[in-house]
Amino acid sequence: MKNCIVAQSGGPTSVINASAIGILESNINSHYYDNVYAGINGIQGILNKHIVNLSDINYDEVKGLKYTPSSGLGSCRYKLKSFEENNEEYIKIFEILEEYEIKTFFYIGGNDSQDTVHKFSIYANKHNKDVKFIGIPKTIDNDLPIMDHTPGFGSAAKLIATSVLENFLDASVYSPKGVFILETMGRDTGWLAASACIATINGNPVVDFIYLPEIAFSPDKFIEDVAKKLTQKNHVFVVVSEGIRTKEGKFIGEAEGTSHDKFGHTQLGGVCGFLKNLILNTNTAEKVRVLELSTLQRCSMHCASQTDIDEAFEVGKSAAQYSIHGVSGNMIGIRRLSNAPYTSETFALETSKVANKIKYFPKEWINEEGNNVTRDAYEYTLPLIMGEPKITIENGLPKYTFLDEAFKL
Amino acid sequence: MKNCIVAQSGGPTSVINASAIGILESNINSHYYDNVYAGINGIQGILNKHIVNLSDINYDEVKGLKYTPSSGLGSCRYKLKSFEENNEEYIKIFEILEEYEIKTFFYIGGNDSQDTVHKFSIYANKHNKDVKFIGIPKTIDNDLPIMDHTPGFGSAAKLIATSVLENFLDASVYSPKGVFILETMGRDTGWLAASACIATINGNPVVDFIYLPEIAFSPDKFIEDVAKKLTQKNHVFVVVSEGIRTKEGKFIGEAEGTSHDKFGHTQLGGVCGFLKNLILNTNTAEKVRVLELSTLQRCSMHCASQTDIDEAFEVGKSAAQYSIHGVSGNMIGIRRLSNAPYTSETFALETSKVANKIKYFPKEWINEEGNNVTRDAYEYTLPLIMGEPKITIENGLPKYTFLDEAFKL
Structure with a gap:
């Protein structure tokens, strides 16, 4: 046999x-x-x-x-x-x-x-x-080296982009200024968060800022980004990876006593909640909605x-x-x-x-300010969905x- | 004119x-x-x-x-x-x-x-x-009186049931015992949470427990329910409305200083997080995953x-x-x-x-234990999706x- x-x-x-x-x-x-x-x-x-x-x-x-x-x-x-x-x-x-x-x-x-x-x-x-x-x-996560992409990424990217589009419409209905923060998976790499760039409406990208683990996250710069954008438009749409961390390597929103899984990976969560509080506490905006896509990214076969x-x-x-x-x-x-x-x-x-x-998201596909991705990311991701x-x-x-x-x- | x-x-x-x-x-x-x-x-x-x-x-x-x-x-x-x-x-x-x-x-x-x-x-x-x-x-929310149902409810119910199905499959893959908690909207009424009852696989309901605002929520009874179910099966699936509250009328997971909107409604959130901690702190299960469907329930036209x-x-x-x-x-x-x-x-x-x-979810469609809904809820909801x-x-x-x-x- x-x-x-x-x-x-x-x-x-x-x-x-x-x-x-x-x-x-x-x-x-x-x-x-x-x-x-x-x-x-x-x-x-x-x-x-x-x-x-x-x-x-x-x-x-x-x-x-x-x-x-x-x-x-x-x-x-x-x-x-x-x-x-x-x-x-x-x-x-x-x-x-x-x-x-x-x-x-x-x-x-x-x-x-x-x-x-x-x-x-x-x-x-x-x-x-x-x-x-x-x-x-x-x-x-799309983080395996050498290959162009991994099976599973395209479907997750499609669910993320679809959710971004639909939540953008949901978040745009009120006249007062507001911020929407959508949190994707991606512990080490920004591929998933970056895939939000393919969501466009009337030819324009929907997402204003994308923050990836590959770029050290500065809460001050984040508040500066959002505040500046709010002077230009009423609704600011932010996509953030669960894996963003400070230049010292500390995960954003990481609580004391955070648990670790068997591989020693930190169990994350709550990044968007942390950023919401940051915006509210600094009076940057009055209305902040957050959404953690969580497991939906890996099981939404219907999308x-x-x-x-x-x-x-x-x-x-x-x-x-x-x-x-x-x-x-x-x-x-x-x-x-x-x-x-x-x-x-x-x-x-x-x-x-x-x-x-680990295959990281390419630095050359991240904009100079470190708060969004370039057209290359769009061209790369679009065929996969x-x-x-x-x-x-x-x-x-x-x-x-x-x-x-x-x-x- | x-x-x-x-x-x-x-x-x-x-x-x-x-x-x-x-x-x-x-x-x-x-x-x-x-x-x-x-x-x-x-x-x-x-x-x-x-x-x-x-x-x-x-x-x-x-x-x-x-x-x-x-x-x-x-x-x-x-x-x-x-x-x-x-x-x-x-x-x-x-x-x-x-x-x-x-x-x-x-x-x-x-x-x-x-x-x-x-x-x-x-x-x-x-x-x-x-x-x-x-x-x-x-x-x-489906909470307007006199009419059979409200436009918007059927699509939200369909998104909830689809997510329940897909997350049930996601949650079932590991052999250790685990609990999945999905939180729906529904500040005053349980229509949305109850709609999870239409998710079946191989003819069996996917959800083990559904907790609605219409029934006073007891954390002790909840832990008892989950613990008992975990003696019968490895994976327990819970659906909970954001509006569940204690018999004293206090919202579950309501923090001190919780904000209120212009209509005096309490701004909710974090119910599933509270229940997750409750399960972990009582050592009822080692693995708990939570998902708050949030705005997806009201904007997922793709579903x-x-x-x-x-x-x-x-x-x-x-x-x-x-x-x-x-x-x-x-x-x-x-x-x-x-x-x-x-x-x-x-x-x-x-x-x-x-x-x-407000049209409440009918008490006669809730089971005796107050932790699930009856076949009437299934028959009512199914045609609408x-x-x-x-x-x-x-x-x-x-x-x-x-x-x-x-x-x-």
């Missing part, structure tokens, strides 16, 4: 399932493997032998996942230790993979997951294990980008193809070929070049596939 | 413009009035003679408003005093209406706006003024209900028709005729029966109509 396994890790996106379906569907068509297993709840689930045979389930019951947001195979946040530190875990995983006659392990995830792929492939190589490890990118869904599917399909050509310790990237018309292709790159590395998926609607709501029984979720 | 004027007031909705277009389009077809004026920024704008002649603008430039969220004619929150208190304001308004030869004033708004319509119509009657006043309902848009258009059209039959001091309501298939009709009712009154509007898309985003130049917004 020659089987493969696919698992998902880290925060969900709207299109992470499309990549899993890309693997499964290309295997149905090309018979690369006898069985496609799913590791439920990522590497953590596999360690507990929480494994389901997708090839045993009627494809009609599964294929709806392509248009279902979030990690349909479950997820985990599990930082794999080096094998010098915890050899047992490696031994256990390879025992399980051997038991299921698994020749390829596909791991769909962000930086942390690619680190897992990297470590396993080195271990396999060192110990002559006949298992290949292939990474498939996934993150709304996803078809381009993003297609590319997520394509990286899964491509991963299956690469896997039978002996590739291991690689992940699948997306390369942009042209912008008008937009075309892209997939390619394989070593996970070592991606694992634990194109196309509206035809979601199946039942009783006025999206009909999503939730395999809680089959997957014992 | 025989002219009319239309204005919008209070918080926006996704479909409030459809009602204005209903008036304008039926006038184009039936020539009730020589000119349809718009009072920009409601009664406050009219007092400042901020008035635009919609009939002077090419209809092709305006008609896109039907599928544009928020108050395209601007809005205000202006509490009209009684004419005993401030006679001058009444004299001024009627002078302006006379100057523009306005015979009918259409005011699209919620409880406060219907109060304005009521006061003006009494004044007109008393002083033999030949101006009719007609109210058109609008509020996502609006076509039934809602059609009915909002219809109440506008109906208001124009009623106005030429000598009706004044009335507003247009919606009556449900049947549920399967869903049909409704418009009717006129006296604004005095609506002004400053049906149908997906065909929004014009340009560059991957909705193309909305924003007449900032024409309306001097």
Whole structure:
């Protein structure tokens, strides 16, 4: 038997399932493997032998996942230790993979997951294990290096830009002066916040200021920016990344005793609340509304980008193809070929070049004042949000596939 | 000359413009009035003679408003005093209406706006003024009495239920136990929070608990509910109205020094944050995610209900028709005729029966434990979210109509 396994890790996106379906569907068509297993709840689930045979389930019951947001195979946040530190875990995983006659392990995830792929492939190589490890990118944050962009980003950008447009209209209705602050995700990088630049109305950008983690945030300069703009127009629209920080590196709105997740990342929140109070306390404006888009950015399939869904599917399909050509310790990237018309292709790159590395928003795409982005950001982002998926609607709501029984979720 | 004027007031909705277009389009077809004026920024704008002649603008430039969220004619929150208190304001308004030869004033708004319509119509009657006043309902809160429901509610309910579905999938991916709390608007009534009951997956309701302002909220009972549910399942989904309060009437999460708006309403926020802390501090669950849908509920046209848009258009059209039959001091309501298939009709009712009154969520639609709603709520809400509007898309985003130049917004 020659089987493969696919698992998902880290925060969900709207299109992470499309990549899993890309693997499964290309295997149905090309018979690369006898069985496609799913590791439920990522590497953590596999360690507990929480494994389901997708090839045993009627494809009609599964294929709806392509248009279902979030990690349909479950997820985990599990930082794999080096094998010098915890050899047992490696031994256990390879025992399980051997038991299921698994020749390829596909791991769909962000930086942390690619680190897992990297470590396993080195271990396999060192110990002559006949298992290949292939990474498939996934993150709304768009912060994986080398590739042009990551699956999940386009749909998040589309939701952000749509919300910006609609909230701009909502915020513009009263005659008194007011400020609207929309907070996006993006702990380390400003890709998500910057994507708000594609929201235009009557040909003009909707957003007045965009603040990114890549530029040190100065509360004084922020108040100066807003106050000046309020002398020119009644309604000022601000987009801010959750990851903005002072030049000393302190997160804005970070409270004393802020919690940290398992990777040591600070758990953020409340940036827009902090900025609201700042505006009110300095009497810069009387009316401030804030909106934290939060999880909506990673699960709003009803507002996803078809381009993003297609590319997520394509990286899964491509991963299956690469896997039978002996590739291991690689992940699948997306390369942009042209912008008008937009075309892209997939390619394989070593996970070592991606694992634990971050692609920052380019400094040259940020304006001189450090409070907005340039036309380059617009040109870069726009093609990635194109196309509206035809979601199946039942009783006025999206009909999503939730395999809680089959997957014992 | 025989002219009319239309204005919008209070918080926006996704479909409030459809009602204005209903008036304008039926006038184009039936020539009730020589000119349809718009009072920009409601009664406050009219007092400042901020008035635009919609009939002077090419209809092709305006008609896109039907599928544009928020108050395209601007809005205000202006509490009209009684004419005993401030006679001058009444004299001024009627002078302006006379100057523009306005015979009918259409005011699209919620409880406060219907109060304005009521006061003006009494004044007109008393002083033999030949101006009719007609109210058109609008509020996502769905809290106007007598009518079955209000335009704006269906689209808000659809956005809430869609977000519940998608966030349920997002929240279900990790294996550790967790609680998700989604906060809806609804200061006085639970209609919006209750609408989450229509979100089902594989035939099962997604939401475990719904807490409404109509039932006194007990933090102890809440923790008991959640803790008990966590013994039965890993992920608990809670929907809560911003207006929940203790049996003493104190809003949950209300901080000391909370601000109040001009109508004396407490400015809310932070209920879900309060409940999150409550769960964490009592060690009821380790992982709690919260989402405040906020303004998205009233402006997400991309996820609006076509039934809602059609009915909002219809109440506008109906208001124009009623106005030429000598009706004044009335507003247009919606009556449900049947549920399967869903049909409704418009009717006129006296604004005095609506002004400053509140329609609460029916106690008999709340379960015995006071922590969820019954099947009646499901049957009531479901028909109102049906149908997906065909929004014009340009560059991957909705193309909305924003007449900032024409309306001097």
